[in-house]
Amino acid sequence: MKCRKCSQKAVIKIYQHNLPLCKEHFLEFEEERVRKAIQDFQMIERKEKLLVVVSGGKDSLSVAYMLKKMGYTVHLLHINLGIGKYSLLSQEKCEKFSSQHSLPLTVISLVEEWGKGIGELAHSTYKSTCSLCGMVKRYYFNKFAYENGFDAVVTGHNLDDMTSALLANILGWRISYMVKQTPVLREEGKLKKKVKPLIYLTERETAAYAFLSSIDYIREECPFSANSTFLKVKHALNEIEKESPGTKFSFYRGLLKNLHLFKEKEKKPLLRECAICGFPTIMEVCSFCKTLRKEEVKKYASHL
Amino acid sequence: MKCRKCSQKAVIKIYQHNLPLCKEHFLEFEEERVRKAIQDFQMIERKEKLLVVVSGGKDSLSVAYMLKKMGYTVHLLHINLGIGKYSLLSQEKCEKFSSQHSLPLTVISLVEEWGKGIGELAHSTYKSTCSLCGMVKRYYFNKFAYENGFDAVVTGHNLDDMTSALLANILGWRISYMVKQTPVLREEGKLKKKVKPLIYLTERETAAYAFLSSIDYIREECPFSANSTFLKVKHALNEIEKESPGTKFSFYRGLLKNLHLFKEKEKKPLLRECAICGFPTIMEVCSFCKTLRKEEVKKYASHL
Numbered sequence: 137m138k139c140r141k142c143s144q145k146a147v148i149k150i151y152q153h154n155l156p157l158c159k160e161h162f163l164e165f166e167e168e169r170v171r172k173a174i175q176d177f178q179m180i181e182r183k184e185k186l187l188v189v190v191s192g193g194k195d196s197l198s199v200a201y202m203l204k205k206m207g208y209t210v211h212l213l214h215i216n217l218g219i220g221k222y223s224l225l226s227q228e229k230c231e232k233f234s235s236q237h238s239l240p241l242t243v244i245s246l247v248e249e250w251g252k253g254i255g256e257l258a259h260s261t262y263k264s265t266c267s268l269c270g271m272v273k274r275y276y277f278n279k280f281a282y283e284n285g286f287d288a289v290v291t292g293h294n295l296d297d298m299t300s301a302l303l304a305n306i307l308g309w310r311i312s313y314m315v316k317q318t319p320v321l322r323e324e325g326k327l328k329k330k331v332k333p334l335i336y337l338t339e340r341e342t343a344a345y346a347f348l349s350s351i352d353y354i355r356e357e358c359p360f361s362a363n364s365t366f367l368k369v370k371h372a373l374n375e376i377e378k379e380s381p382g383t384k385f386s387f388y389r390g391l392l393k394n395l396h397l398f399k400e401k402e403k404k405p406l407l408r409e410c411a412i413c414g415f416p417t418i419m420e421v422c423s424f425c426k427t428l429r430k431e432e433v434k435k436y437a438s439h440l
Numbered sequence: 441m442k443c444r445k446c447s448q449k450a451v452i453k454i455y456q457h458n459l460p461l462c463k464e465h466f467l468e469f470e471e472e473r474v475r476k477a478i479q480d481f482q483m484i485e486r487k488e489k490l491l492v493v494v495s496g497g498k499d500s501l502s503v504a505y506m507l508k509k510m511g512y513t514v515h516l517l518h519i520n521l522g523i524g525k526y527s528l529l530s531q532e533k534c535e536k537f538s539s540q541h542s543l544p545l546t547v548i549s550l551v552e553e554w555g556k557g558i559g560e561l562a563h564s565t566y567k568s569t570c571s572l573c574g575m576v577k578r579y580y581f582n583k584f585a586y587e588n589g590f591d592a593v594v595t596g597h598n599l600d601d602m603t604s605a606l607l608a609n610i611l612g613w614r615i616s617y618m619v620k621q622t623p624v625l626r627e628e629g630k631l632k633k634k635v636k637p638l639i640y641l642t643e644r645e646t647a648a649y650a651f652l653s654s655i656d657y658i659r660e661e662c663p664f665s666a667n668s669t670f671l672k673v674k675h676a677l678n679e680i681e682k683e684s685p686g687t688k689f690s691f692y693r694g695l696l697k698n699l700h701l702f703k704e705k706e707k708k709p710l711l712r713e714c715a716i717c718g719f720p721t722i723m724e725v726c727s728f729c730k731t732l733r734k735e736e737v738k739k740y741a742s743h744l
Contacts, residue, residue: 306691307694308690372676375676376611376673383612386613390612394613397704
């Protein structure tokens with residue numbers, strides 16, 4: 137198998153484009169795809185200060201690496217979730233990446249902030265670990281970006297993440313979630329802009345990109361992991377993609393093309409400021425405070 | 441495992457309802473589901489003349505069996521597709537069922553009508569076998585029902601058929617197909633009403649129903665079979681259903697609930713009568729005539 141662009145030995149084939157590529161041209165191709173995604177959806181501008189949130193995995197470290205390479209101003213944020221050895225290792229990978237690529241890194245530790253890791257926090261607040269984890273991360277990403285003057289929060293969501301979440305949401309017709317699955321969520325008051333530059337890349341491509349760029353990332357899955365229905369959906373999409381390469385891409389593009397059908401139905405909820413922390417919420421007190429700042433919420437309620 | 445209703449030995453468990461049932465209560469349960477589907481969507485009335493199209497498979501024979509048992513007036517129509525041994529066996533099963541249950545059967549043979557089976561017809565008209573087969577069957581179902589005074593065409597589509605087609609259509613965002621995936625398509629001029637009484641039943645349930653009702657059906661798959669992407673989609677849905685029983689049902693129900701979102705976008709095409717055969721089409725000449733009555737179309741065009 138020879139590289140389509142230079143006839144050197146190919147290291148990978150992009151099935152969707154039936155395109156064998158050597159290492160050099162593969163890296164170039166992937167970076168071009170990311171540049172195109174940024175442009176297609178007007179995600180970010182060169183002068184903007186970017187907060188790239190990194191888990192220590194292949195996707196988030198790759199997107200930070202690419203953005204730095206493209207000349208953007210990148211700051212890394214890692215949330216240490218306090219999941220034993222897994223979190224230690226995740227933080228280590230982020231620190232190593234930060235020093236290797238001279239990118240400033242901030243770590244927020246749940247154990248330092250709340251005395252407990254995400255598992256115990258979920259247990260003591262009667263929440264599911266995965267949904268609490270998502271909520272806590274989104275809160276800190278936004279808060280940190282807002283308080284430190286960043287223009288955008290960048291995440292490493294790839295095409296597989298987007299399409300399997302989309303499929304799971306469609307199976308349950310959770311339209312209010314579907315309309316949020318866009319490559320960009322624009323800034324709105326204290327909610328900073330969120331962008332996903334890797335949406336054109338499959339998981340297989342980001343893994344190969346990280347590997348071929350010598351990015352040392354954590355290969356272990358989170359021990360709480362996503363629920364198994366989500367994994368089944370991801371697996372199912374992979375099987376269909378194998379049979380018809382390009383399905384994921386056209387599925388996601390189709391969502392974006394047809395989003396207006398759903399948006400008309402979903403009235404945008406009115407945002408106001410949380411009575412406790414001041415960050416945007418559709419309720420009087422935001423979910424984060426309601427779950428983790430119970431004492432303050434009680435005090436607030438008693439003064440009403 | 442004991443039957444939930446009578447504590448006899450259960451023969452099957454309906455996972456979606458976590459419901460083990462004995463033979464008698466299983467058959468009763470399935471018939472009740474079909475009665476409910478008919479009622480929920482006002483599919484048919486007792487006085488209507490029904491044309492049940494039968495392939496010789498478990499679904500179509502089961503629906504004919506159930507409707508007769510419920511007291512409806514049923515006539516069977518079988519299209520012999522001329523696919524060698526497979527079609528001989530299919531017709532045999534229909535004939536046996538017809539005589540066992542004293543239901544009148546009409547057979548239309550493609551070889552008698554066109555001198556060729558569906559495979560050769562597809563080859564000589566440059567069509568894919570599966571899409572030509574679907575088109576030809578729909579045409580004959582409707583034409584026969586219209587010309588012989590039937591009130592509705594009944595097909596044996598089950599929940600698996602509906603949801604895997606729906607998923608395949610959503611992956612490609614083929615909205616014009618999605619809006620047609622309803623339990624009932626109402627009569628419109630020469631287009632007779634089409635109904636699908638088995639939409640609440642999974643394939644596993646219809647197979648068990650046919651088996652336990654001693655219906656002798658063809659177990660072989662059509663050698664042309666559905667394309668493999670469609671089978672992958674069906675398989676994928678089965679895997680997800682195993683993990684979360686009830687997914688198929690709520691997925692399909694969600695479509696029906698949200699259909700208006702898509703219908704607003706899809707303007708209903710204006711129907712007119714085919715210049716050759718007089719049956720409804722959105723073009724001057726219908727697809728059936730365009731494909732199979734080439735000589736007549738040529739003659740018609742030369743007179744314009």
